[in-house]
Amino acid sequence: MLDIVGLTASIGDKAILNGIDLSVPAGEIHAIMGPNGSGKSTLGYVLAGREDYTVTGGSVRFENQDMLAMTPEARAAAGLFLAFQAPIELPGVNNANFMRTALNAIRRAHGESELDAVQFLKLARAEMKRLSMDAEMLRRNVNVGFSGGEKKRNEVLQMAILRPRFAVLDETDSGLDIDALKIVADGVNSLRGPGFSALVITHHQRLLDHLVPNRVHVLAGGRILRSGGPELAKELEKNGYGAMLAEAA
């Protein structure tokens, strides 16, 4: 589904990704782990098309489309979703309107009819119930005054509503208590199926207990250092990154 080959990227003069090779087949969930500053978030941003990162080489194909040539909105319409590590606050923008505008933009791009406010609210309330979220959050401005946990849940809610085919979750588990963590994992698991893949960036084994990945990749210095099965995450939890980095050096 997603094929990254030799991807290099920089911000300003600073190279951050130094040749990423990664394939995520349809229906699989892959975890990305790695020390701070290894390029995990940058990978998410580059996949989503953030313009302040410059792609200096390599390719990203998403279902045989050249994703790097696409605008952020075209990537979203094609089925990509990035759950932000630090979701952005939008003062003056109503949360329900925001999500309905996004959903309708994507539906429009697919030649589907748009949902009116009533149809949308019905859908959103059902998803919020499944995610144990208070429907009152729809009336608030996007992420404004939300707690850390509420912001993360709001990302998962957007994912549930937009139903992407490929999700990148950037530390969506950080700062969540165990109950919230389970809700996030359930949100992803509910999308799981042959037409859905995800890249889960995390520091913790805990999320991966609920969201068992097909593969785990260790990112360091802008490269994939090692890849393995779910047991690799357990090994990291036990020994830390130090031993692995030393071994590679």
Next chain:
Amino acid sequence: MNAISVPEGAAGFLARFAAMQGRLPGDSTLRAAAAEAFRALGLPGASRGRRVEAWKYTTLQPLGGMSFRSAEPAGKIAIPDSPARIVFAGGRYREDLSTAVPGFACFADQPDFGELSWPDRDPMVALNTMLAEDGAILTVPAGIDAGIVHLIHAGIDGTSAHPRHMIRLGGGARLTLIETSAGSGRYLHNPVSEIHVADGAVLTHVRIQTDGTEAFHLATIYAAVAAGGTYDGFTLNIGGRTTRTEIHATLNGPGAIAHLNGAQLLTGSQHADFTSVVRHAGPKGTSRQTIKNVLAGHSRGVFQGRIEVARGAQGTDGYQMNRALLLSPDAEIDTKPELEIFADDVKCSHGATVGELDAEQLFYLRSRGIPDNEARSILVRAFLAEALDPVTNDIARGLLEDAVALWWEGQAG
């Protein structure tokens, strides 16, 4: 140097005054004095070498080269349907288009120049005092809630209008005055309004200026607020080639409140100047000003805000904020805040922000599938929605939102 030389741009107006002097209503001595003042002051910026600090960022030089006539008595104009409306066209009251509003008289019948204005100092007030033919005299007696009254002004191509309005609220009275100014063609709208808010009275004054793109709108408002009274003003400036909204609010009694909020949405080569002077004369007064500007094209926004706190005005609480969103590298905002404080127990703050759309917010929206132009529109409208936040009256709010939406559609199209 010739002592009787007339400053550039003033001659046409002075000639008109000379021609119609005998037919104008009200105090002829006051008018003659105003004409002398206007002859001395001229149009700000129109004469080379004459710079006035109060008009630092705004020049009326383009106005100087034009000539205007008085409006014809009749003519067709489109008027919004509202139950309590006072309609003026080209500065003249249109009884045929207005409804019966209790407490209303027209200036032509009951001229009242009031006591707050400074025709000797403010050139646009001198011009108005000299040429005012009509205006709205609106009185709300003590204890009465007059609901909503619409004051509508239609500009007429080729004319200049100088309406003189007087709004008086008795003790504990309430009024929501929604003023709209619109029109098409090249015209000048130069209103002067004097407002008296007595003890405990509340005036909500919403002004929606959507004049034509060739029009000049030069308005001056004087408001005096007594103990526990509130002047809650909001001005939306969208139209006009050159506009200036100059508000002088004086908080006389203890606990008086003045809100001088506003938004300016400009494009092309439009110029809009929002100038305010708040005088805290009595103790424990509160003043609030938030002006938001959205500037596209080569447009220029100006905010000059002055807060004066008199010696006896202890416990004053003043706040002033000017925000600008620049949608184009050629747009410009000028801000000049001034504080003059003679009391010691005072809380006064001011600030200004200038920016473009936030790149992270834009990316967040686009990453959710929202196309770039739609995402920009959402962010601008969010900025504007916040600008309209101070307006709580539903009808006024609805009219403002419609005007803003129409403006934004024009930008996007």
